[in-house]
Each structure stands twice: as C-alpha cells, then as structure tokens.
Amino acid sequence: MRIYIIAVGDELLSGRILDYNTHWVAKRLSGIGFTVVGASMVPDDKGEIVEAVRRALSKADLVIITGGLGPTPGDVTIEALAEALNQNLILNEEALRMVERRYMDLYELGHVREPGAGGERAKMALLPEGGKPVFNEVGVAPGVVVKKNGKLIVALPGVPSEMMYLLEKVIPLLEKPEAMYQSVEDFIDEGDESLVALALKEVMNELPDVFIKTYPSGFGGKVRMKVIASTKARGREDAEAKLRKAITLLKEKVAKRKAEAPS
Template sequence: MRAYVITIGNEILKGRTINTNAAHIGRVLTYAGYDVIRMVVVPDEIDEIVWAFRDGLSRADLIVSTGGLGPTFDDKTVEALAKALNLELELNQEAFSMVKSKYDRLGVELTKERIKMAYMPKGAKPLPNPVGTAPGVYIEYAGKRILTLPGVPAEMEAILDEALPQLRVPGRYYYEESVVVRGIMESALAPVVNEVMRLNAGLVYVKSHPKGIEIDKPVVEVEVSASGSSEEEVRGRVKEAIRQLVSRAKSINPQCC
C-alpha cells in the first residue's frame, strides 16, 4: 500500500517553518505498513492544492494532507479537496455540531469564519479535533482514502493517532535498525553495503547516512530496514543483515563498530 503526503502552506515553502509534520506522518505511516512514495509541499492556492490531491490519487492508496483547515481566507484545503474530487462542498452537520459545541462552551457567536471550518466535500466524515477547533476530514474516493489534517502539529498528531487503527495495513510490518560505523569512509563502506544488499536481495534495504567528514573523520550511520508480513521475520532479516555488515566492516577496521 502506497501513501502520499501533502503539506499545504506558504510558510513551509519560504522555509519559515520546518516541515516536521511530514516527517511525523511519514514515520507513523511507515510503521503502519505503508510505503511513503512521495511528499509534496504546495502554497495556499486552490489550483496547487488540487494538483497535489490529484497527483496523490493517481499514485497512492492513502493521501494525508496537513494545513489549510483553519478559519482564515487562506485556509483553502477543503475547497480544493472538493474540487479535486469533483464533489460539492457542503456544510457538514456533524462537523458543524463539533465546531458549534467548541464555541458554545465559551458563549461566542458562530461567525462565518468559524462556520467555514464545518464545510466539507459531500460524503466526507469529520474527525474530532481534541486539541483545537477545525475537525479533520476523512473521505474515501475511487477506492482511495484521503485524510486531511490541520497544520498545527499537536492537532495533526492527535487526529492522526485516533485515525491510525483504521489506517493500519493489515499484516504488514516494518522494522529498522541502525549501526554507527566509525573510521571507514562511506566510499570504502559502499562495496560492503552493496554486498549486504546482494546477499539479502529484495529482503532488506541498506542505506548509509554520512554523519562525519568522509576523509578526515568518517562516521557513517548505516540503516537496515525491512517490510514483510511477519513482525518476527522482518526483525530477523534486519538483525542478520546488520550482523553481516558489522562483520565485513570489522574486516576493514576492527575498531569500527
């Protein structure tokens, strides 16, 4: 199952905000059994957001977006989502109750900016926001699932946590382990990485992440990961590959790891 992550917001494009949301979602979905195949960041513009949802729908089984769900003029995600799906935008009664109850508690009136957060594409299901006000949006379309979340990290995380049990890919497990290799240049470790990949072709993925300075002070973190239908099996494959890697790296530099 393939997942696609969309981040909406000019502040990300301008580098004003680091996109920790995409990383969080990527992590959660990977461990939920998905292959995250693409992430995109688009501005607060309808046509760009529409493009992102359509690109996601053409490539993945699950699309998760963050940002653009609030009460301001540049919160355009649900409008764009409706357009991307050719669905009508309507006042969702369940979402309206959620939004209303939040403001009722404070005794403030429901202005059009507040009611805006209860509009959703026809057929969408609002997801309660335990932290903030704007509900998340869940919709199924052409066999694909779309989850639209707020951009505030605490709100995004809370709604995603709630939705996760339904999103998890049944019988699909991911496992990952890393080993830090010191005193071997990444270029010298490359043939070892290649060999371990060959020995476990299609079963594990090995990637080296240089953390030091290639020539003067080489430190390489090697990540080994696997996905499969048994938790025990993927863990076993990763551990065996790590063992192969460490034994070969030690033959280059016995103090490496």
C-alpha cells in the first residue's frame, strides 16, 4: 500500500510552525510496513488542496491529509477534498452528534459558553458524501475517512496531539502489507563517501534486491558512516541474513579499496 501525505497550512509554508505531522505519519506507517511515496505541503487554499489530493491519488492507494479541519474560514480542507473527489459536501448526522458531544464536554468543563453544534461549529460535521467521521476525543473536529475507487483518503486535524490520536484509530482500518521493508543498520569506519560509493555500486550490482544507503555524519574527529541496507521480505528472519551479508560484503570492499589507496 503506497501512501502519500499532504500537510495543509499557511503557517507551515511561512515557517512559523514546523510541520511535525508528516514526519510522524511517515515514521508510524513505514514502521508497520507501508511505503510512503511522497509528501507535500500546501497553503489553506481550496484550489491548491484539490490539486494536491488529485495528484496524490494518482501516486498512492492511501492519502493522508493533516490540517484545515477546524471551524474558521481558513479551514477549507474538507471542502477541497469533496471537490477533488467530485462528491457533494453534506451534513453528516453522525459527525454532527460527535461535534455536539465534544461541545457538551467542553461546556461542562467550562471551556466554552454554549453547548451545541450550531453556527460555525456545524461546519465540522460537513463531510464528502459517503465519508465516515472518526470521533475526536482530544479536540473537536472529527477525522474523515473516504473510500473512492478502491483508494482511501483520510483527513486528520493539524493539531499534533489530535492528529496522532486519530491516526491510531485509523490504522486498524488499513489492510496490513504482506511483505514489508526490513532494514539493518550498521556503521563503517570510513568517512570518505566517495570511496564507499564505488564499493556500494558493486554490492548493489551483486545483490540487486538489496538497497543500501550511506549517511555521513560529517567530517572530523571519529570518522564514521551510517549504513542502512533494506529489502522487501515477508519475515524478519529471511531479510536479516541477506542484509547482514550485504553489509559484510560492503565492508570487505571498502577495506580492499582502503588498502589499495595511497596512505
């Protein structure tokens, strides 16, 4: 299942707020075997969101959108989502009860002056036709899940605590991948990325189903390079032996090149 993530919000593009949501979603879903194929950040602009959702649907099976679900005029994500899917925006009774319930809680806690889901509050109960609301016990705006042509679109609030909470409620709805990326990390005591690059090319030619990337941790002092080898496999055991072998091969090749280099 390929995943595309869209973060919505002017405050992200102006740099006022760091978008932590995309990282969180990517890490959480990659960790259970999904592949995130891309992500984008768009302003609170209906046309831009519509375009981003359509492009995401052309690239992925699951699109996760964060931000723009609140009651203010700047929150246009759900409206844009309906347009992107060519679906009507309708008042969802289940969502309306969710909004009412949360405002009753907040009223009883003394955080708002009135209960009820009237006026601007009702906006949070508008969903694309056929969409399902997900109850938001942390904030107010329900999450929204829409199925369309075998694809799934999930819209979550932008407040990280609400987004993280609702993401966990959405994960059980997803079909778990059978084979998933397994990876092994190690270090090579060599800081010259250009020397490692040649050895890397050879290893990846010899083991075409293993993908290896190296990450220098900067020059100076103790010179090391992080190595991450990954492959797609059904089980951890199958993958691990293969990946360890690839890294050993890489280390041998790097050592050989070091020995050949003038010192």
